Amino acid sequence: xLRKLFAIAAVAGLLTVGASAPALAAGHALEPEKIHWSFEGxxxxxxxxxxxxxxxxxxxVCSACHSxxxxxxxxxxxxxxxxxxxxxxxxxxxxxxxxxxKEFEVADIDSETGDAIKRPATSADRFPSPFPNEAAAxxxxxxxxxxxxxxxxxxxxxxxxxxxxxxxxxxxAPAGLKVGPGQxxxxxxxGDLTSYWSGSHEHVPPGGFIAMAPPLKAGLVTFxxxxxSTIDQQAKDVSAFxxxxxxxxxxxxxxxxxxxxxxxxxxxxxxxxxxxQVWKNESH
Amino acid sequence: MSGHSTYQPKTxxxxxxxxxxxxxxxGYDSFVDYPTPRxxxxxxxxxxxxxxxxxSQLITGIILVMHYTPSADHAFASVEHIMRDVNYGWLxxxxxxxxxxxxFIAVYVHMLRGLYYGSYxxxxxxxxxxxxxxxxxxxxxAFMGYVLPWGQMSFHGAVVITNLFGALPIVGPxxxxxxxxxxxVDNATLNRFFSLHYLLPFMIAGVVILHIWALxxxxxxxPTGVEPKSKADTLPFTPxxxxxxxxxxxxxxxxxxxxxxxxxNALGHADNxxxxxxxxxxxxxxxxxxxxxxxxxxxxxxxxxxxxxAMFGAIACLFALPWLDTSKVRSMRYRPTAKLYFLIFVVVxxxxxxxxxxxxxxxxxxxxxxxxxxxxxxxxFVWLSRFASLYYFAFFLVILPVLGLVEKTLPVPDSIASPAxxxxxxxxxxxxxxxxxxx
Numbered sequence: 001x002l003r004k005l006f007a008i009a010a011v012a013g014l015l016t017v018g019a020s021a022p023a024l025a026a027g028h029a030l031e032p033e034k035i036h037w038s039f040e041g042x043x044x045x046x047x048x049x050x051x052x053x054x055x056x057x058x059x060x061v062c063s064a065c066h067s068x069x070x071x072x073x074x075x076x077x078x079x080x081x082x083x084x085x086x087x088x089x090x091x092x093x094x095x096x097x098x099x100x101x102k103e104f105e106v107a108d109i110d111s112e113t114g115d116a117i118k119r120p121a122t123s124a125d126r127f128p129s130p131f132p133n134e135a136a137a138x139x140x141x142x143x144x145x146x147x148x149x150x151x152x153x154x155x156x157x158x159x160x161x162x163x164x165x166x167x168x169x170x171x172x173a174p175a176g177l178k179v180g181p182g183q184x185x186x187x188x189x190x191g192d193l194t195s196y197w198s199g200s201h202e203h204v205p206p207g208g209f210i211a212m213a214p215p216l217k218a219g220l221v222t223f224x225x226x227x228x229s230t231i232d233q234q235a236k237d238v239s240a241f242x243x244x245x246x247x248x249x250x251x252x253x254x255x256x257x258x259x260x261x262x263x264x265x266x267x268x269x270x271x272x273x274x275x276x277q278v279w280k281n282e283s284h
Numbered sequence: 285m286s287g288h289s290t291y292q293p294k295t296x297x298x299x300x301x302x303x304x305x306x307x308x309x310x311g312y313d314s315f316v317d318y319p320t321p322r323x324x325x326x327x328x329x330x331x332x333x334x335x336x337x338x339x340s341q342l343i344t345g346i347i348l349v350m351h352y353t354p355s356a357d358h359a360f361a362s363v364e365h366i367m368r369d370v371n372y373g374w375l376x377x378x379x380x381x382x383x384x385x386x387x388f389i390a391v392y393v394h395m396l397r398g399l400y401y402g403s404y405x406x407x408x409x410x411x412x413x414x415x416x417x418x419x420x421x422x423x424x425x426a427f428m429g430y431v432l433p434w435g436q437m438s439f440h441g442a443v444v445i446t447n448l449f450g451a452l453p454i455v456g457p458x459x460x461x462x463x464x465x466x467x468x469v470d471n472a473t474l475n476r477f478f479s480l481h482y483l484l485p486f487m488i489a490g491v492v493i494l495h496i497w498a499l500x501x502x503x504x505x506x507p508t509g510v511e512p513k514s515k516a517d518t519l520p521f522t523p524x525x526x527x528x529x530x531x532x533x534x535x536x537x538x539x540x541x542x543x544x545x546x547x548x549n550a551l552g553h554a555d556n557x558x559x560x561x562x563x564x565x566x567x568x569x570x571x572x573x574x575x576x577x578x579x580x581x582x583x584x585x586x587x588x589x590x591x592x593x594a595m596f597g598a599i600a601c602l603f604a605l606p607w608l609d610t611s612k613v614r615s616m617r618y619r620p621t622a623k624l625y626f627l628i629f630v631v632v633x634x635x636x637x638x639x640x641x642x643x644x645x646x647x648x649x650x651x652x653x654x655x656x657x658x659x660x661x662x663x664x665f666v667w668l669s670r671f672a673s674l675y676y677f678a679f680f681l682v683i684l685p686v687l688g689l690v691e692k693t694l695p696v697p698d699s700i701a702s703p704a705x706x707x708x709x710x711x712x713x714x715x716x717x718x719x720x721x722x723x
Contacts, residue, residue: 042546070364147558151364154549155557190567246557249367249374256375257545264541268534275527282322282519 029207030187032158032165035236039243042258045251046244051082053223054241057234060221062149065141065212067129070150071245073101074123080251081244092123104128142182144211153239153246160239162188168235170214174205183209289313314500319518320525321506323700327397328504329532330390336533337387338492342485344380352432354478356471359434360559378548379540384426385551386540388574391419399605400626402614403505409606411498416602418491423575425484428477430572435556440569442469442477448582451589468562508697509614517700568643576640577633581676583644584669586659594673601680608680610688618694625683632675639669 038047055076058068076083077091088094104121106128121128129148131137138145147155156162165188173185176198191208194201216231223229244250291309293299302309351370353362366373395415398404404412431442446469450460465472503512512518519525543550551573555566571579578595585591601608616623644666647653654662661667 070361070368075368151557155554157554159554253374253378253545253548257541260541260545261538264534264538268531268538271527271531271534275531278523278527282524 028204029190030165030169032161032169032188035161035164035239037160037240037243039240039250042254044254046080046240048082048084049225049227050237050240051244053221053225053227053233054237054239054244055082056223057216057221057238058149058241061215061234062238063127063130065130065137065146066149067131067146068127068149068245069129070126070148071248072124072126073097073104073121075248076100077123078248081248082241094123097123101125142211144182146212149242149245151246153243155246159246160243163239163242164235166210167214167216167238168231177205179209182211184211184213186210290317314496314521315526316520316522318500318521319512320504320521321512321517321700322519322524323506323508324504324525324528325507326528326532327393327401328506329529330394330397332529333390333533333536334387334394335492336536337383337390338485338488341380341383341387342489344376344383345482345485347376348380349482354432354475356434356474356560359432359474363433375544378544382540382543382548382551384429385543385572385574386536387422388426390536391422392574395419395602396630398505399629400616400623401505401507402509402609402611402616404606405509405609405611405614406606407502408498408505411495411502412606413603414491414495414498416599418488418495419602420599421484421488421491425481425488426572426574428481428484431474431477432481433556434474434560436558436560436564436566437553437556437569439469439560439562440566441571442473444569445571446473448588448592448595451592453589505614506700507615507617508700509617510697510700513699514701570641573637573641576638577636577676578640580636580640580665580669581673583640584666584673594677598673598676601677605680605684609684610686611684611691611693612688613693613696615696618696619687619691620694621691622684622687625679625687628675629679632672632679635672636669636676639665639672644669 038045038050058066074091074094074097075081077088077094077097078084081091083094083096083100084091085094085096091097101121101123104125104127105118106121106125108117108119109115110117131140134145153159153163158165166186169188170184170186173179177185177193178196178198179185180196185205185207186209187205187207189208189210192204193208194204196209197204216234218231219229221229221234223233227233247253289309289312291302291306291312293302293308298308301307348366351362351366351373353359363377366377368374370376398412398415427441427445431438446460446463449463450456452459461467463473463476464470465476506512553570570576578598581598582591582595585594611619611622613619616626642665645660645664647661647663648665648668649663652663656662657667
C-alpha cells in the first residue's frame with residue numbers, strides 16, 4: 001500500500017518535471033509536424049550528404065540576411081561536420097573548408113599600414129555577418145531583425161521541426177485577417193492575431209506574422225548529388241544543417257554517452273553484487 | 285565524533301601523526317567505525333548522493349570558470365566557446381547545468397525522507413536547520429548560476445527575482461539597486477552574481493561539514509524512528525553503509541548520464557539559447573523547474589508584497605518544522621493518519637510545480653470557463669495554485685501541530701533489531717497484536 005502511494009507520488013513528481021519543461025508559446029501557433037531526423041535517438045548521427053545540401057541552402061538563401069556568428073569555417077571540417085574527411089583530421093588542412101572560406105571576405109587590419117582592409121577568409125575565421133550591425137540589419141528587413149542562426153535550432157521550442165514548419169508552412173492569409181505591409185501570415189509563427197482579425201474572437205486563425213517572405217522555391221538551389229530540389233527537401237536539409245550548427249558535438253555526445261552508460265550499468269551491477277555479498281549475513 | 289574512538293594506529297607514521305593531528309582517527313571514526321542503524325533503507329542513500337552532486341558541481345564549475353568570461357558583452361559567447369572549442373567543454377557544461385537539476389532532485393528526496401521519518405525531531409533540530417540553510421544556499425547559488433550564461437531567460441529571470449525585493453516597504457527599492465549594482469540588471473549584476481556563485485558553493489561545503497558533524501553527534505535516524513539501544517541495532521559504516529551508498533550513487537549516476545548525454549536541454553529553456561536583450565521580453569518567463577512550486581505560491585497571492593512574504597514563508601516553515609510537529613512518535617511509519625497527509629503534501633508540491641510552469645489564467649481542465657471568483661476564473665491555474673498553497677501552509681501550521689496531539693498511532697517497536705526480522709509496516713496487525721513489544 002505504502003509502496004504504491006510512493007510510486008504514485010514519484011510518478012506525479014516526474015510528470016510535473018516533464019510537463020513543466022516545455023514552454024508554452026503565447027497565442028496558439030500550430031504544432032510543427034514531427035520529422036524523422038537521422039540525428040535523433042541514442043545512436044543518431046548527422047547525414048553528411050544532407051548537411052552538405054543544407055549548407056548549400058544556407059549559403060545561397062539564408063546567409064543573405066541571417067548571420068551565423070558562432071560558427072567558424074574550420075567547424076565545417078570537424079568530425080560530424082558537413083565536410084569532414086578522415087584524411088584531414090585537422091580541419092584547417094581540409095581543402096573543401098579552405099575553398100569555402102576563400103569565397104568570403106572578412107574585415108581585418110593591415111599589419112603594415114594599420115588600414116582597415118578586406119581579405120579572403122581562412123578556415124580559422126568565423127562566418128562573416130551579412131550586415132555590419134543590428135541597425136543595418138533592421139533597416140534592410142522592414143524593421144525586423146533576422147535572428148543569428150548559430151543556435152537557432154536550440155533556441156526555438158521544437159528545434160529543427162519548428163524551422164522546417166516555418167519555412168514550408170506559409171499560407172495565404174484567411175479572409176478577414178489584416179496583414180500589414182512587409183508582413184506574412186504563418187500559422188506556425190508564435191503570436192496573437194486577435195487585434196488583426198475581423199471575425200469572431202472564437203475563430204482567430206492560429207499563428208502570427210513573420211517579416212520574412214517565403215524563402216524557399218522549388219529548384220531554387222541545385223543539389224550537387226542530384227537530390228530533387230523540392231521546397232520540403234530544402235527545408236529538411238537546412239534544418240538538419242542548422243541543428244548541426246547549434247550542436248556540432250551531438251554525435252560525439254551520443255557516442256560517449258553510450259560508452260558511459262554501458263560502463264555505469266556494469267559498475268552498478270558489480271556494486272550491487274558487492275552489496276549483496278557484504279550484507280549476506282546481516283538481517284535488515 | 286560521538287562515542288569512544290576505537291582507532292588503533294598500526295604503523296609508526298600513523299602513531300606519530302595521531303599524536304599531532306588525529307585526522308586519520310577522525311576519518312576512521314566518521315566513515316569506517318561509525319555505527320549506523322542496521323535498518324536504513326535506500327531513502328538514506330541520498331545524503332551520500334548529495335555529496336557526490338556537490339563534488340561534481342564544484343569540479344565542473346571550477347573548470348568552466350577557466351573558460352568563462354563574466355561580462356555582459358562576452359558571457360554568452362564564452363559559454364558557446366566552451367560548447368564548441370574547449371575539449372569536452374560540452375560535457376563539462378552539460379554536467380554542470382544538468383547537475384544542478386540532479387542536485388535538486390536529490391535534495392528534495394532527502395528532505396522528504398527527513399519529513400516522513402521525523403528526522404527533524406529532538407535531538408536533531410540543529411541537524412535539520414543546518415540542512416535548511418544548505419537548501420537556502422543551494423537556491424541562491426542555482427539562481428545566480430542560471431544568470432551567468434546571459435541568455436534571455438537568465439536576464440529576464442534575474443529581473444523578475446531581483447524586483448521581488450522591491451516589494452518590501454521603504455527599503456525595497458534601495459535593496460534592489462544595491463543588488464543590481466546600478467539601476468538595472470546589467471554588467472555589474474552579472475559580475476557580482478558570478479563572484480557570489482563562486483563563493484556560495486564553498487559556504488555550502490562548510491555548512492555540509494557542520495551538517496555531518498551534527499549528524500555524527502546525534503547519530504542517524506532510521507525508518508523506525510527508535511534510537512539504537514545496543515550493538516545489535518547498528519553496523520559499522522564501512523563496509524555496510526559504504527557499499528549500499530556506492531550502489532545507490534552508481535544508479536543515480538545512470539540517471540544523471542541519461543540527461544547529460546541524451547536529454548541535455550530537456551530541463552532547460554529554449555529562450556536561454558538567445559543572447560540576453562533587455563529590450564525584448566520573452567512571452568513567458570519561467571524559473572528553472574526546482575523553483576516552480578515557490579513561484580506558484582508567489583503568483584497565487586494577488587498582492588506583490590504578500591506574495592513575496594508567502595514565498596519566503598513557505599521556506600521559513602521548514603526551519604520551524606521541529607517545533608511545529610507535536611507528535612511524540614518520530615517515524616510516520618507508525619502514524620497512519622500523518623502518512624496520508626504527508627502523501628497529499630507530496631502531490632500538492634508537484635501540483636504547485638505544475639502551476640508554476642503554466643500561465644496563471646490558463647484553464648486546468650479542458651478549454652471551458654466556469655465562473656469568475658474574485659479575480660480569475662475558477663478553472664484556472666491561479667486558483668489551483670491558491671488551493672495548493674493553502675494546503676502547503678496548512679500542512680505545516682495546522683495539520684502537523686494538531687495531528688500530533690490527537691492522532692492514534694501504531695505501537696512503536698522496542699528496538700531496531702526486534703522488528704528488523706519481521707517488518708512491522710508490512711504486518712501492522714501482528715504488531716498491534718503483540719503488546720509485549722511496546723516499550
